[in-house]
Amino acid sequence: MLLSEREMAPVADGLANSQFLRDVLAGLQTRPRAIPARWFYDRRGSELFEAITELPEYYPSRTERALLAEHGKEIAAIAGAGRVVVEFGSGSSAKTPLLLSAIEPAAYIPIDISGDFLRESAAALGRSFPSLRIQPLEADFTGPLSLPAAHGAPRLGFFPGSTIGNLVAPAAVDLLRAMAGTLGESALLLIGIDRVKDDKVLVPAYNDASGVTAAFNLNLLHRINRELEGTVPVKAFEHLAHWNDFASRIEMHLRATKDVQFTVAGRPFSLKKGETLHTENSIKYGPRDARVLLRAGGWEPVAEWSDRESLFSLILAAASPMPSAP
Ligand code: TRP
Numbered sequence: 001m002l003l004s005e006r007e008m009a010p011v012a013d014g015l016a017n018s019q020f021l022r023d024v025l026a027g028l029q030t031r032p033r034a035i036p037a038r039w040f041y042d043r044r045g046s047e048l049f050e051a052i053t054e055l056p057e058y059y060p061s062r063t064e065r066a067l068l069a070e071h072g073k074e075i076a077a078i079a080g081a082g083r084v085v086v087e088f089g090s091g092s093s094a095k096t097p098l099l100l101s102a103i104e105p106a107a108y109i110p111i112d113i114s115g116d117f118l119r120e121s122a123a124a125l126g127r128s129f130p131s132l133r134i135q136p137l138e139a140d141f142t143g144p145l146s147l148p149a150a151h152g153a154p155r156l157g158f159f160p161g162s163t164i165g166n167l168v169a170p171a172a173v174d175l176l177r178a179m180a181g182t183l184g185e186s187a188l189l190l191i192g193i194d195r196v197k198d199d200k201v202l203v204p205a206y207n208d209a210s211g212v213t214a215a216f217n218l219n220l221l222h223r224i225n226r227e228l229e230g231t232v233p234v235k236a237f238e239h240l241a242h243w244n245d246f247a248s249r250i251e252m253h254l255r256a257t258k259d260v261q262f263t264v265a266g267r268p269f270s271l272k273k274g275e276t277l278h279t280e281n282s283i284k285y286g287p288r289d290a291r292v293l294l295r296a297g298g299w300e301p302v303a304e305w306s307d308r309e310s311l312f313s314l315i316l317a318a319a320s321p322m323p324s325a326p
Pocket residue numbers: 052060161162163164165166205206213216280281282283
């Protein structure tokens with residue numbers, strides 16, 4: 001069952017755009033220049049992201065999908081039937097059927113910032129699971145959320161895709177703690193976390209031969225031009241992805257290939273040749289690192305699965321009260 005648009009949480013376009021403008025202006029003024037990654041995801045950005053997940057170089061999606069398919073029964077055995085599944089940043093909900101068909105959920109709440117995309121994905125999922133209650137929520141999941149009433153059912157948070165790695169550690173911990181608050185008592189969280197590995201495998205995943213990731217990154221500039229009256233010369237920027245070993249993260253930047261000047265909403269900006277705009281981090285965690293991160297965020301790992309090559313991990317964790325004693 002799909003609720004009508006009227007019943008969904010309203011997020012006015014104008015409001016979302018003005019926050020976009022504030023973030024872009026602030027990001028261009030600070031040094032190093034950086035724009036929050038959430039602004040990648042307009043419709044075009046969401047579509048390009050889906051294309052990334054199908055790339056041969058992009059191992060995380062297929063590895064995580066295989067883990068979900070292989071371990072669905074074990075997940076179900078721990079979670080039990082009748083949970084409300086809450087997915088953070090659901091996008092196309094491509095991995096969701098694997099989970100939903102394994103665990104007999106009471107309802108499904110997909111949360112995504114890209115409204116049209118969310119509604120279409122929810123409608124498509126509703127056709128595959130006609131008797132499932134589906135309640136899409138258009139929202140930025142890094143902000144405060146109010147979920148539809150719990151009906152007393154315990155919740156299972158679903159946070160695949162190693163999106164947690166797109167947040168720096170303090171923000172990741174804040175988000176995990178906020179999720180614990182949102183999901184409530186007896187909640188579980190099923191989270192995908194990408195692992196540290198050879199940079200010969202890591203870097204191509206963020207700089208594919210066919211240029212889809214480059215188009216995804218550059219779409220941010222097109223979006224600024226489309227929505228914020230920007231005059232950014234997109235052709236004068238190139239996609240850059242590199243492994244920052246000390247910070248254990250892939251960094252994506254947009255680099256000016258020559259001196260550029262442009263305006264955004266009438267304000268002037270300039271970059272010298274070689275200067276960059278930092279657009280995303282993708283932090284990679286070792287197995288122990290990932291468990292420490294979860295504990296710091298109020299979640300105790302109860303089961304963990306990884307592929308044979310240890311590329312990616314899927315962790316099921318239980319909401320744990322913050323203990324004060326050893
Ligand atoms: N969170 C995933 C990752 O870091 C997916 C992702 C987010 C991504 N933004 C991206 C992948 C940009 C490639 C490019 O891998």
